[in-house]
Amino acid sequence: MPMIEVQNLTKRYRDRIAIDQLTFSVNEGEILGFLGPNGAGKSTTMKILTGFLPPSEGTARVAGFDVFTHPLEVKRRIGYLPETPPLYPEMTVHGYLKFVASLKQLPGRGVKAEIDRVAGLTGLTDVMGRIIQNLSKGYKQRVGIAQALLGSPPVLILDEPTEGLDPVQRSELRALIRGLAGKHTLILSTHILPEVTMTCEKVLIIHQGKIAAYDAIQKLASVHGQPESASLEEIFIKLTAA
Numbered sequence: 001m002p003m004i005e006v007q008n009l010t011k012r013y014r015d016r017i018a019i020d021q022l023t024f025s026v027n028e029g030e031i032l033g034f035l036g037p038n039g040a041g042k043s044t045t046m047k048i049l050t051g052f053l054p055p056s057e058g059t060a061r062v063a064g065f066d067v068f069t070h071p072l073e074v075k076r077r078i079g080y081l082p083e084t085p086p087l088y089p090e091m092t093v094h095g096y097l098k099f100v101a102s103l104k105q106l107p108g109r110g111v112k113a114e115i116d117r118v119a120g121l122t123g124l125t126d127v128m129g130r131i132i133q134n135l136s137k138g139y140k141q142r143v144g145i146a147q148a149l150l151g152s153p154p155v156l157i158l159d160e161p162t163e164g165l166d167p168v169q170r171s172e173l174r175a176l177i178r179g180l181a182g183k184h185t186l187i188l189s190t191h192i193l194p195e196v197t198m199t200c201e202k203v204l205i206i207h208q209g210k211i212a213a214y215d216a217i218q219k220l221a222s223v224h225g226q227p228e229s230a231s232l233e234e235i236f237i238k239l240t241a242a
């Protein structure tokens, strides 16, 4: 069953078309790798899916709810890590996660356990009392991921989640993301292509606002006339040249 359904989605900023007639879907429990060069329209798509930006045309549904007509229902079901996580630098990690839990209206009784759970998953347990602005970039990124996971929403939309992490943290996060598949439906945007090969079943490549590829990773090479041995990077460069 599709958990995310996008049809003919178009967004114009004045006379600039950021995304043009995108149609795709993500089944429940699936991870979709969402790729494209800078300015291709990835963040715009994710902002529409999370109810932060209205589309100009077309529709997007999350868990059966239209993102435009039912944004609150949609927001309740999505954990979103934007490109720039919405952190409050003067708060402690614990204070911030507690604050996000209240925004998400998580039931009071389970909040402490839920904060401990996401802190454990993202490796934040030892820094819960620290002020966010004093944390390293990688730890700030983990706080951004932790807030997305709070409440265990069925859909997770992660915009460059491994940005700023060191190689060890990256590999830990990849394992975490893989572990989320099945229970959650994910859209994962990243510029690190091997990460997609390691984590995702399906990939959507957009280029200049249009879909350049939308296939299972194993089929990508043959569908686009590339040798079987071609890496995702080679296919990506080929499809997004010019």
Ligand SMILES: Nc1ncnc2c1ncn2[C@@H]1O[C@H](COP(=O)(O)OP(=O)(O)OP(=O)(O)O)[C@@H](O)[C@H]1O
Pocket: 013, 016, 017, 018, 036, 037, 038, 039, 040, 041, 042, 043, 044, 045, 083
């Ligand atoms: N608020 C805005 N007003 C006008 N144009 C915008 C606005 N936001 C984005 N754009 C334009 O829309 C296009 C798509 O931008 P978007 O940020 O969605 O791309 P992206 O794929 O996320 O890029 P990146 O990988 O660099 O983050 C770009 O041409 C961008 O300049």
